Amino acid sequence: MTKPFSYDFAIVGAGAAGLQLxxxxxxxxxxxxxxILLLDKDEKSANDRTWCFWEKEESIWDQLAIQKWKTGLFINDKKTISFDLAPYQYKMVRSADFYAYAKAIIEKAKNVDWVKSEVSDIKEQEILGEEKTYHSHHIFDSRIPEAFHEKKSSYHSLIQHFKGWFIETESPAFDPEVFTMMDYRLKWKESTSFTYVLPLSPTSALVEFTLFNDQLLPDDEYDHYLKKYIDTYLSLKNYTIKEVEQGLIPMSNYPFHKHHSTYTTKIGTAGGWVRPSSGYSFKNADRYSSMVIENIKKGHRPEKGIATSRFRTYDSIFLNVLASRNDLGEDIFTKLYTKPEIQSVFRFLDEESSFSEDLKVMFSLNRPQFWKAFLDTFRS
Known part of the structure; x- marks a missing residue:
């Protein structure tokens, strides 16, 4: 390095966004x-989350995917819909595998320093670590701004929160070729809540209870719903909980992109990289990191064209509806995931759809709350 603790680029946070960048x-x-400097307070060795996403083609992530599915299920009290994802596949990557993969590559890179340190503040080009201050020409910061917590009540904001059990049975109980995208037969009160089942083998699966609302549950409440689902709907009495995962994802139309500055670009959730209507983030981190790289090479602002598209307007409408009528979630997702062409929904969520395709998706929801939210969005 030319100067002690001085870098061309600094990346604060070694999550999906920071590591992919x-x-x-x-x-x-x-x-x-x-x-390049990479800063994070954690070792990034634990399996602290699971990422799922869909892709048409094979990618570098196939080597890390512990399971792939071509068939999914959507279930509610009235029906079970089986849908063929082709040409897409639904893929699952465990964070521990991703961290190990990234670390192996970063350790060989002579121009990257990975420093274990918490960042207390960033002042223009200065990063205040626990023991040292670092200087960088440009900083990519994944920390969620304090202003979000202070002002989120002024926006449409929900939380995607979940708890999952990796369970194992003695005898075959699952079809590893088919996953359950959403099962609404068990809900917490009148909320948008569902169970997600990802079979890894005939005798193992991740079963996860998920809510899209504004109220976290006591920890034992998640356990209650997981146990009830496994007992009632999977009809399993003898199983072992091998691992537990738990987390939350902010879902908000808060303008994270306004926190970019001359020397700092926000990334990940803090940069609006997480699609607020779905919570999917891993492929967004892949796509947006590529956009950042191309912007830098062309001399543009790194964040140019990221998370400011018409899709954020759609997300705002969606969040408006769920924030005011959280009980409508089942109906909304039923209409989305039981469409004859589920692929159009994937294109929509991947921000690859045309405007005419978007209109078809929006019209398919056909609820007065959506039209009211649509008008409210364009009045504001």
Whole structure:
């Protein structure tokens, strides 16, 4: 390095966004002579989350995917719908595998320093760590701004919160070729809540209870619903809980993109990289990291064209409806995931659909609350 603790680029946070951005820099010759700092307070060795996403083609993530599915189920009290994802596949990556993969590549990169340190503040080009202060030409910051917590009540904001059990049975109980996208037969009060089942083998699966609302549950309440679902709907009495995962994802139309500054670009959830209507983030981190790289190479602002599209308007409408009528979630998702062409929903959620396709998706929901939310969005 030319100067102690001075870098061309600094990335604060080694989550999906920070690590994918680091990996793309390493793999692009443009950054060979650029010094890169990666800061995170954690070792990033534990399996602290699971990422799922759909893709048409094979990608570098196939080597990390512990399971892939071509068939999904949508279930409610009235029906069970089986849908063929082709040409898509639904893929599952465990964070521990992703962290190990990223670490192995980063350790070989001579121009990257990974420092275990919490960041207390960023002031223009200065990063205040626990023991040292670092200087960087440009900083990519994944920390959620304090203003979000202070002002989120002024926006349509929900939380996607969940708890999942990796369970194992003695005898075959699952079809590893079919996953359950959403099962609404068991709900917490009149909320948008459902169970998600990802079979990994005939004798193992991740069963996860998920809510899209504004109220976290006591920890034992998640356990109650998981146990009830497994007992009642999977009809399993003898099983072992091998692992537990739990988390929450902010779902908000808060303008995270307004926190970019001359020397700092917000990334990940803090940069609006998580689709607020669904909570999917891993593929967004992949796509948006590529956009950041191309913007830098072309001399543009790194965040140009990211998370400011018409899709954020759709997300705002969606959140408006669920924030005012959380009980409508089942009906909304039923109409989305039981469409004859489920692929159009994936294109919509991947922000790859045309405006005419978007209108078809929106019209298919056909509820007065959506039209009111649509008008409210364009009045504001």
């Amino acid at each position: 680091t990996l793309k820099m390493i793999n692009d010759d443009f950054f060979n002579e650029k010094s």
